[in-house]
Amino acid sequence: MVNITFPDGNVRQYEDGITGMAIAKSISNSLAKKVLSIKINDEVWDATREIHTDASVRFLTWDDTEGKTTFWHSSAHLLAEALQALYPGVQFTIGPAIGEGFYYDVDLGDRSISSEDFAKIEKKMLELAKQKNTFERSDISKAEALAHYEKIGNKYKVELIEGLEDGDITFYQQGDFVDLCKGPHIPHTSLVKAVKLTNVAGAYWRGDEKREQLTRIYGVSFPKANLLEEYVHRIEEAKKRDHRKIGQQLGLFAFSERVGSGLPLWLPKGTKLRNILQDFLMDEQRKQGYQMVMTPHIGRKELYVTSGHFAKYGEDSFQPINTPKEGEVYLLKPMNCPHHCEIYKTNPWSYRDLPVRLAEFGTVYRYEQSGELNGLLRVRGFTQDDAHLFCMPEQLADEFKAVIDLVVLVFTKLGFSDFTAQVSLRDQENRAKYIGSEENWEKAEQAIIDAAKEKGLKTVIEYGEAAFYGPKLDFMVKDALGRSWQLGTIQVDYSLPERFELEYTGADNQKHRPVMIHRAPFGSFERFIAVLIENSAGNFPLWLAPEQVAILPISDKFSPYADQILKQLQEKGFRASVDYRSEKIGRKIRDASMQKIPYQLVVGEKEANEGLVAVRRHGEGDRGTVNMDDLFAMMQAELN
């Protein structure tokens, strides 16, 4: 007998060799039908696997993340089974579950698959699912496993098996498809009721661009057909929020083939939005003792040789600019920090002067790979809300915490309440990618971890995500659709002060080296605004809206009254305009609504006679007729 402990603390005895599924059935049939896998102690198992020891057991269903993972992983096997049936000779590599769905990387040889083939593959998958095949687990020796894949000529699986321990290798089989897999899997294939292949893309074997290019087929599957419908609906909603589309519709920014790939053009309304954000941040920074500086867009090659950027990125970046005079070489500025270091050096600093906080909305240029460019999210020319804080080592902790406060303030003000702080540390295997001493790295890493902890931030640690000169605290925000984006960043840097030989005179009259903090709460205006657009679907809060008020006269006769309203709004500092076109009011409302203008004021005979405006709030509709004082109060309330 084995003792099984349930999540509620109950313990029941079962026969040795009982399966999770049998336990579920002993509780209720409806539970048994929902079980996808079980969590036994801390491991996820097949519900059909025999249990031979005392254990705590939790049933995993579609409602559990791990249940979904099992479901999607099994769906990946189903995809493979369908591909094997439709494309004989295809070689399989790996096929995991991902955040939402699954993929399988396959080597199709000379063939190719496009989205036109999806319907056929989906159909085959559902046909195979209906066979209600079980996933049979079997232990297999390393030698046998190798022999199997050598026989069918699958070098990928051979490579995978070579990296595994003998005695630790399992195969799973459903229908005619056998796969090297550690599992677990769902009880049978017919739990999969709906399947959608989402896209097909290239992927490198083992993520290495020097190795074979495979075909990755992405899909998602569900235990109920209506869940697929919801999924499709959600994807469509996300598409409507695409910042590239909304940016075009609202006239915020544009790209031009003639100007160049990844080089955004900011249109008047986008520039307005950007300037409002900039003013907001500048104001907050002034309160925290920052000083604004400005630096040129290019600098001598030696500047970046000193900083280390040239050695790290020189080859893969925009190539040097040569002057008519020989031997002079300039580079486009990839970062502001080297310039700021030189600003620091214009003065002999006393410990009494520190921290020195230099801020710049600095535009930088980086040659991103062509395939990486993506709307405003990834561009080749962008403006950082950059600042560099030069402080004494003993000031570092307080400065860092003050910066965290600023970042949190910015996020809160802009409606991103759900965020996590990612502590980005060095790659543990490959330390050669980084500059600076081991001692300084450790100090910097510790400073970040401590500050994040003291501020009570929700943190995760990621190795290999550090910058080449220091560790980072990166802020990942979740938007309205639950998608995660990296925005702000704070970095501690001991290296550049050394490279630039930065100094201050201490109370002991000796020269000391300051520590630098790099920080950008938005990251870049480009990226931040892209995320802001996708989060708000272009319905910006009143204080950010490039156009806040549209005044809509019923007919030409009321233009003079509309002008009066406009003047009053402008005197109060609101961004407003009048729609003078000889269109019907329905048309004016429609156009203002399409532009997502927060306040629409309809003015006609009644309003003109009584000194009123009929208010429409975008997203809400008619708010009735009010006088100007009430309108200002209404809008002011929204601004606060």
Added chain:
RNA sequence: GCCGGUGUAGCUCAGUUGGCCAGAGCAGCUGAUUUGUAAUCAGCGGGUCGGCGGUUCGAAUCCGUCCACCGGCUCCA
């Protein structure tokens, strides 16, 4: 950079066995209309069919190449 896909007017899109002067709606311009809560009516103008090269009697349509964009991979100071 790599794999796959796409590229027709300012925008959204028709136009596939290669063949009349390449189409529509919206937007624009002109005129009429003076309007009460999400598209007033009429007329007019607008396109090197992404660029270049090729096949062909003939190319938006087929082939090559380059560019841009989209989805991934790799990368991200």
